[in-house]
Amino acid sequence: MGKKLIVYYSYTNNTKKIAEQIQVATGADICEIETVKPYTGDYNSVVAQGKQEIERRFKTEIKPLRVNLGDYDTIIIGTPVWWYTYSPAVATFLSEYDLSGKTIIPFVTNGGWIGHTLKDIENSCKNATVANAIDIRFDIDKMIFTESNLKKWIACL
Ligand SMILES: Cc1cc2nc3c(=O)[nH]c(=O)nc-3n(C[C@H](O)[C@H](O)[C@H](O)COP(=O)(O)O)c2cc1C
Known part of the structure; x- marks a missing residue:
């Protein structure tokens, strides 16, 4: 699948922790928005x-x-859900950077309450292939999604 990059935004560090776990398991490059x-x-x-x-x-x-997206074929992109969609920082990323031809x-x-987040990401990445999305639920900062399912998903990256 070529070279992979993890790009993520995180406000209270849940997404950051997952991003770092993916990084350790895959050895992919990682970049925080x-x-x-x-x-x-x-x-x-902040919620308001x-x-x-x-x-x-x-x-x-x-x-x-801090990275050149042109160097990567696959972008593993992490965001918290904010009001049923992806966070504003990720909205800026998706509009400012060219992801065409990449696997997202x-x-x-x-x-x-994930709402229309995944649909919105697909709609914002029209010229890319969006695949293998995962929805990871937290109760505040405690992951509800099971660690073994997370590991299985990571193993397929
Ligand atoms: C501004 C804001 C809006 C949120 N809106 C939602 C929402 O619509 N649905 C939901 O399930 N969680 C919502 N949450 C909770 C976060 O999605 C959840 O805690 C997430 O894991 C936080 O990720 P982070 O620690 O990487 O910032 C919201 C949190 C914030 C700060």
């Missing part, structure tokens, strides 16, 4: 800010990636 302006305030105020951003389809500015493998962490 970072917002220029960090989200601040308590959790509930996130709602407004999703409703406005706001694309928060992100720092330039999404992993999506969430609290049980």
Whole structure:
């Protein structure tokens, strides 16, 4: 499948932990998407800010990636679900970077309400092949998805 890159955004580190687990198991390169302006305030105020951003389809500015996407054939992309879709930082990534011709493998962490996140990723990656998506549920920071199923999925990457 060629060279693989893990790209992820994480606010409370659930997605980051999965990304790092994938990295250790696959040896793929890894790159965090970072917002220029960090989200601040308590959790509930970020949840409320996130709602407004999703409703406005706001694309928060992100720092330039430290990698050249052209070097990779497969992008394993991780995002938390924010208000039934992917996070604004990932929205910016998907609109700013050219993923055409690549294989996109999404992993999506969430609290049980994934909504239309996977459909939205497919729709935003029209010129790529989206495959093998996984939905990983957390209860706050405790993974509900079983570790063995996660390992099985990782083993297929
Ligand atoms: C702004 C915001 C909106 C969220 N919206 C949803 C949602 O629509 N559905 C859901 O299941 N979880 C939602 N969550 C919970 C996160 O998706 C979940 O905790 C995720 O694992 C967090 O990943 P992270 O630690 O990588 O940021 C939301 C969290 C935040 C901060």
